[in-house]
Amino acid sequence: MRNYTDERKKELREVICNQCGRTFQAENGIVKEDCIHMDIVFGYFNSRDGMNHHFDLCEACYEKMIRAFRIPVTEEEETELL
Numbered sequence: 035m036r037n038y039t040d041e042r043k044k045e046l047r048e049v050i051c052n053q054c055g056r057t058f059q060a061e062n063g064i065v066k067e068d069c070i071h072m073d074i075v076f077g078y079f080n081s082r083d084g085m086n087h088h089f090d091l092c093e094a095c096y097e098k099m100i101r102a103f104r105i106p107v108t109e110e111e112e113t114e115l116l
């Protein structure tokens with residue numbers, strides 16, 4: 035989850051891993067550790083139709099999640115890093 039310094043969500047204060055609860059403090063609105071932010075919009079044929087889910091995972095929890103997949107993730111090298 036993401037916590038901001040104000041209600042208008044202008045500046046990120048911290049990111050908390052939804053899986054393990056580890057907290058990452060932001061400096062000037064930037065978290066300097068890798069956290070994975072997920073925004074999921076459920077479509078018409080899903081039982082959660084009309085819902086959005088947002089969550090954050092630390093890198094360790096993300097690795098644990100994808101290692102549990104029966105089929106590995108598709109991996110490609112990114113040439114332009116953000």
Ligand SMILES: [Zn+2]
Pocket residue numbers: 051052053054055056091092093094095096
């Ligand atoms: Zn975690």
